Amino acid sequence: KAGVTQTPRYLIKTRGQQVTLSCSPISGHRSVSWYQQTPGQGLQFLFEYFSETQRNKGNFPGRFSGRQFSNSRSEMNVSTLELGDSALYLCASSLVGTGEKAFFGQGTRLTVV
Amino acid sequence: SQQGEEDPQALSIQEGENATMNCSYKTSINNLQWYRQNSGRGLVHLILIRSNEREKHSGRLRVTLDTSKKSSSLLITASRAADTASYFCATDAEGGSNYKLTFGKGTLLTVNP
Numbered sequence: 001k002a003g004v005t006q007t008p009r010y011l012i013k014t015r016g017q018q019v020t021l022s023c024s025p026i027s028g029h030r031s032v033s034w035y036q037q038t039p040g041q042g043l044q045f046l047f048e049y050f051s052e053t054q055r056n057k058g059n060f061p062g063r064f065s066g067r068q069f070s071n072s073r074s075e076m077n078v079s080t081l082e083l084g085d086s087a088l089y090l091c092a093s094s095l096v097g098t099g100e101k102a103f104f105g106q107g108t109r110l111t112v113v
Numbered sequence: 114s115q116q117g118e119e120d121p122q123a124l125s126i127q128e129g130e131n132a133t134m135n136c137s138y139k140t141s142i143n144n145l146q147w148y149r150q151n152s153g154r155g156l157v158h159l160i161l162i163r164s165n166e167r168e169k170h171s172g173r174l175r176v177t178l179d180t181s182k183k184s185s186s187l188l189i190t191a192s193r194a195a196d197t198a199s200y201f202c203a204t205d206a207e208g209g210s211n212y213k214l215t216f217g218k219g220t221l222l223t224v225n226p
Contacts, residue, residue, distance in 0.1 A: 098212055
């Protein structure tokens with residue numbers, strides 16, 4: 001069974017640009033979550049999707065958005081990038097999204113210059 | 114905000130020794146999980162312990178949970194150089210209805226050969 005796949009692995013963007021990150025969950029998993037990891041703030045929850053519905057959203061500005069497609073693949077978008085958005089963005093998938101272990105992708109390393 | 118705090122922040126031991134990491138959390142939980150992260154990569158699930166369990170074993174791992182003290186410990190026995198990584202505890206809220214994991218800041222474990 002293939003693991004969680006995140007693309008791209010690395011990105012360099014300029015302040016003010018926007019970026020879209022992609023996550024393909026494990027086959028059969030319907031819950032996809034996104035996390036931001038920085039040295040200062042650690043791992044912070046961004047949002048969770050299940051069957052194309054956002055069930056929870058973390059405390060991030062509206063510049064951060066996401067969506068999930070009918071095949072459970074998910075994308076997150078960050079508009080008007082700021083230097084502070086530089087981080088490792090991790091995607092996790094699980095069967096139903098609660099009370100179970102999560103499988104993480106390798107992450108997308110975003111650098112904003 | 115971070116739910117938990119791992120203690121210690123960093124731990125350096127010799128191969129063959131045992132490593133103990135502690136985690137404290139703030140709110141009532143559904144379950145607590147431990148994850149490992151090798152430098153800059155995705156998280157790997159290690160073990161999940163439910164709120165009604167007190168101790169769980171998996172190979173060289175032993176996890177305890179004390180819900181009255183809102184704390185957990187992870188013991189790695191007979192450590193190996195390959196155990197060098199950051200270790201995070203993660204909780205999901207009681208009832209499991211917020212569909213997110215809240216992570217601690219992590220313990221950086223270095224196992225010297």
